[in-house]
Amino acid sequence: MSKKNQSKADTYSFFSCIEKNFDKAARYLSIKKGLLEQIKSCNAVYRMHFPVKIGKKIQVIEAYRVQHSHHKLPCKGGIRYSIKVNQDEVMTLAALMTYKCAIVDVPFGGAKGGIKIDPQIISAENIEKITRRYTSELIKKNFIGPGIDVPAPDYGTGEREMSWIFDTFLSLSPGEVDALACVTGKPVSQGGVRGRKEATGLGVFYGIRELCKMKEEMSSVGLDVGLNGKKVIIQGLGNVGYHAATFFHEAGAIIVALAEMEGAIYNKKGLNVSNVILHLKKTGSILNFPESKNIEDTEKALELECDILIPAALENVIHKHNANRIKAKIIGEAANGPVTPEADDILEKKGVLIVPDIYLNAGGVTVSYFEWLKNLSHVRYGRMEKRFSENMNTELLQVIETSCRKKISIEEKKMILRGPREIDLVRSGLEDTMINGFHKIRDLKKSLKIENLRTAAFVLAINKIIDSYEKLGIFP
Structure with a gap:
């Protein structure tokens, strides 16, 4: 958006937009106000500052993990890396995750995370340090785990960061048989x-x-x-x-x-x-x-x-x-x-x-x-x-060919038989x-x-x- 048009844009905060839409919907529901307020509120907000050595300097990193709702567990939501990350944004995105999961029948509560850095100007080595330290902070406060809170990629993150999160969690939770499920968005080679x-x-x-x-x-x-x-x-x-x-x-x-x-x-x-x-x-x-x-x-x-x-x-x-x-x-x-x-x-x-x-x-x-x-x-x-379906399809195709007295082409067979x-x-x-x-x-x-x-x-x-x-x- 250009600076000219940006100045024109509505001055709504992201969170207030969600609240306004929530309040519109509440008019159609005969639910006590207190219960609606409980749904709107974030259950837990974890704001952290931790030191990471970048080059020869110690840099204090600001980061968040918000669990909006515990009506279902685990909580679920991505982690974004952006210099614009702030508490209001992370709370809003966590609330959106709660509503999304409910609409599509995914049994999670909503959550979101964020680290206030610009991943474009930080080396991969230092991003790894920050990611692993962030994960260890989440583990200390019980804000991550297969049945507790499961992060995922978001803006500025991807498979690489999720691999580091999984590896850190596994190293600090030896013997956890379901450790792979502590985070999603991993490479296929690591359980994605x-x-x-x-x-x-x-x-x-x-x-x-x-x-x-x-x-x-x-x-x-x-x-x-x-x-x-x-x-x-x-x-x-x-x-x-x-x-x-x-x-x-x-x-x-x-x-x-x-x-x-x-x-x-x-x-x-x-x-x-x-x-x-x-x-x-x-x-x-x-x-x-x-x-x-x-x-x-x-x-x-x-x-x-x-x-x-x-x-x-x-x-x-x-x-x-x-x-x-x-x-x-x-x-x-x-x-x-x-x-x-x-x-x-x-x-x-x-x-x-x-x-x-x-x-x-x-x-x-x-x-x-x-x-x-x-x-x-x-x-x-x-x-x-897969193999069972292919075998069943093969037998079915043979019956069809015998009954119809017509052979099906090799290309069509491949398409039909594939499990x-x-x-x-x-x-x-x-x-x-x-x-x-x-x-x-x-x-x-x-x-x-x-x-x-x-x-x-x-x-x-x-x-x-x-x-x-x-x-x-x-x-x-």
């Missing part, structure tokens, strides 16, 4: 699960695809059913935006614009995402991509003509000053909090369909759940059933989760006559959390 990297972007795709199958919703915004031919704009080409763009492109959607911090590129006939990424790696920027138009102000890309807009980068990028200029008919919140409450109201009056972040970007935590289960079961997905691989099962589970989550929100919206999908999603989450507390006997 195939399909984790693209999980959030793929979940975004599944969620929007399901919406586009609904004739009633599509008619309300003047669009045909299905994704084929839909014009899509994606802001942010990080892990989430890149994979979402790839899956939309493969499904027949037309990616007309891609936006990054330095600007955006536009081609009404469509952009090839893979070629854009190659250009980005070669030049360091998406700008000047062949046969596309440069847009210097990246925020202006949000205002271009399109059917579907996917903000997949920063919060508050759609606000009261630009909401009226948004031409998209569907907004899919791949990022956390990209639309402010005031912009929400403006867009709702315009008839724009917004698929909320607390549902749409839950693909990451869903597949993290699958990894956690894999680590606890100590067996790879597909290992038990499920781990990535097949993971993607199948993610697809089922996102489809079921969408219909639960949609059905609740209709039954309670709720004004939008976001409020319906919050109502669904709060109901599930209350139900968990009641089963625990915590609330009278």
Whole structure:
């Protein structure tokens, strides 16, 4: 966002946005105020400062781990490395994790972590020191463990950092048979699960695809059913935006614009995402991509003509000053909090369909759940059933060929006979989760006559959390 437009943006804090959406949902619930306040509040906030020797100097590192809700254990949430990390942000993201997990039936409480550093200017050796020291601090206070709190990657972190966390936990917890399950987002060689990297972007795709199958919703915004031919704009080409763009492109959607911090590129006939990424790696920027138009102000890309807009980068990028200029008919919140409450109201009056972040970007935590289960079961997905399925399919195919007196080609046989691989099962589970989550929100919206999908999603989450507390006997 340019400095000029940034100054225009709404002055909401991230946390206040979540509270406003929560309060809207509370109007549809006959729940005592005290119980609602309990759900909104963070159960535990651990703020720490620890020294790390970087070069010849001792640097004091500021870091956090927030456990928002203990209605289910373990708690679950990523760890971000950013110079902008602060307590309010980490608390807000932890709250979002609670609601996301509840909506998609992942049995975790929400958590989040953060370390206030700039990983771009710190060497890998020093990042490892900081990560291992942070992990040891979490262990001291019992803020990490397979049944307590399970971190994952977030902004500025990845498989490498998760490996260091796992190794540190294992070294300080000898004999812990389930140590692999202390963290998710690990490399496959260290107990990670195939399909984790693209999980959030793929979940975004599944969620929007399901919406586009609904004739009633599509008619309300003047669009045909299905994704084929839909014009899509994606802001942010990080892990989430890149994979979402790839899956939309493969499904027949037309990616007309891609936006990054330095600007955006536009081609009404469509952009090839893979070629854009190659250009980005070669030049360091998406700008000047062949046969596309440069847009210097990246925020202006949000205002271009399109059917579907996917903000997949920063919060508050759609606000009261630009909401009226948004031409998209569907907004899919791949990022956390990209639309402010005031912009929400403006867009709702315009008839724009917004698929909320607390549902749409839950693909990451869903597949993290699958990894956690894999680590606890100590067996790879597909290992038990792959060969059995192939043998059964072979026998079935032989019966079909005999009955029909027709031979099936070798290529078709390979496709039919193949048993499920781990990535097949993971993607199948993610697809089922996102489809079921969408219909639960949609059905609740209709039954309670709720004004939008976001409020319906919050109502669904709060109901599930209350139900968990009641089963625990915590609330009278």
